[in-house]
């Protein structure tokens with residue numbers, strides 16, 4: 489066996505997952521088709537839950553140093569200040585280009601010892617009882633125990649598995665580019681404001697160092713969005729939509745994207761799993777896709793590592809689909825609603841006005857902010873306590889902060905009673921006796937992804953919950 493896990497695709501989902509696996513000593517290789525990282529900037533920001541995820545692994549500092557913090561709040565372009573306080577230590581949106589996010593996560597993964605093979609395109613796949621064989625375009629075979637397709641919306645892995653990807657095809661398309669302009673900044677701003685009155689999918693804004701990022705609706709929908717537009721096509725569409733091409737020239741990159749909305753029917757097929765855009769695609773409005781992919785990887789990493797390590801209880805790996813499929817389905821639903829709310833037709837405008845009024849109700853506003861930032865996600869663990877299934881925020885402890893104790897990606901019993909024990913699981917679960925005013929339970933058992941698996945103060949009860957997430961007690 490060459491590796492424990494093959495990750496296909498070195499986008500944000502793939503490198504995040506590879507880092508999570510490597511943290512647990514898993515031998516992992518990342519196969520990436522492209523010879524070099526893409527210069528195309530797609531996502532522009534990280535929401536609170538993704539920021540928390542980075543913080544939980546001690547990765548946040550470089551992101552904060554290179555990003556810009558913006559206030560949280562608003563929905564579908566309707567601006568409202570977020571309710572205060574929010575249930576997070578990171579109540580801000582972190583503006584940071586996707587290219588920077590990918591670079592930092594790649595550096596982290598390679599620092600941990602992940603091998604990233606660029607120029608390696610997966611073209612074939614077969615699995616048997618013992619493992620998975622990936623076939624590369626140059627005929628090389630890579631054998632591993634598991635394989636995860638993080639190979640984007642047109643996932644070859646998903647196609648080879650024959651997993652259905654139902655939903656809506658792209659009905660609209662946009663061209664995007666990073667360019668220089670000859671038009672003065674004031675003129676650009678004035679035209680953009682005017683055009684956006686009727687065309688929400690249009691934008692030209694500074695992206696630093698004298699460059700501008702352009703997004704303009706395309707004329708129709710192309711067969712193959714992987715083929716970038718020409719600069720002439722962008723100029724022509726700008727003239728049609730905005731009445732001027734702003735003197736665009738010297739494109740750094742050109743790209744196109746559509747509004748297809750689809751989700752894989754299943755995230756696991758035997759030893760092969762899907763994560764990130766390979767499992768779900770939706771229009772970029774709302775800025776969710778990259779965030780969703782990072783959080784898929786965070787959910788899957790420790791479960792797959794447990795499987796490789798041999799201690800995963802029955803059903804743990806399947807819980808990746810059970811937990812993450814509904815989360816993405818909800819994001820898809822929300823993004824469909826956002827697309828309608830952004831329409832400038834009279835009907836959607838009226839609904840938009842109503843939503844804006846509803847958002848003045850604190851509970852509605854909080855519900856929407858917790859949805860967009862993903863801090864409100866609650867997995868169904870079948871328990872009634874309000875904390876169980878939710879992730880715990882970075883609470884203050886007497887000895888420091890909770891997330892500082894979670895960098896190794898292990899389970900954690902946060903015990904305020906000092907009477908509990910994880911004997912038998914100490915190789916997988918840390919036991920911290922400390923006090924916090926912010927937890928709201930005598931003790932909380934946290935999974936490696938920070939979600940609360942159990943709360944209480946009874947040792948027998950704890951013993952009945954530990955095996956569900958952490959397998960059998962050691963000898």
Ligand SMILES: Cc1cc2nc3c(=O)[nH]c(=O)nc-3n(C[C@H](O)[C@H](O)[C@H](O)COP(=O)(O)OP(=O)(O)OC[C@H]3O[C@@H](n4cnc5c(N)ncnc54)[C@H](O)[C@@H]3O)c2cc1C
Pocket residue numbers: 496497498499500501502519520521522530531532533586608609610611638639640641643644645664745763764765766772774775776777778779780781
């Ligand atoms: C214009 C635009 C704006 C966006 N803005 C936001 C935003 O603000 N916030 C947000 O959260 N999301 C945003 N998104 C979505 C975000 O960009 C994606 O969700 C994210 O890139 C998904 O990451 P991924 O790693 O799953 O897939 P990808 O980034 O698509 O990475 C897949 C990787 O797999 C590789 N690959 C593909 N096939 C193979 C193969 N056969 N063999 C080997 N390698 C292969 C590809 O080369 C690629 O490197 C935006 C998207 C667009 C188009």
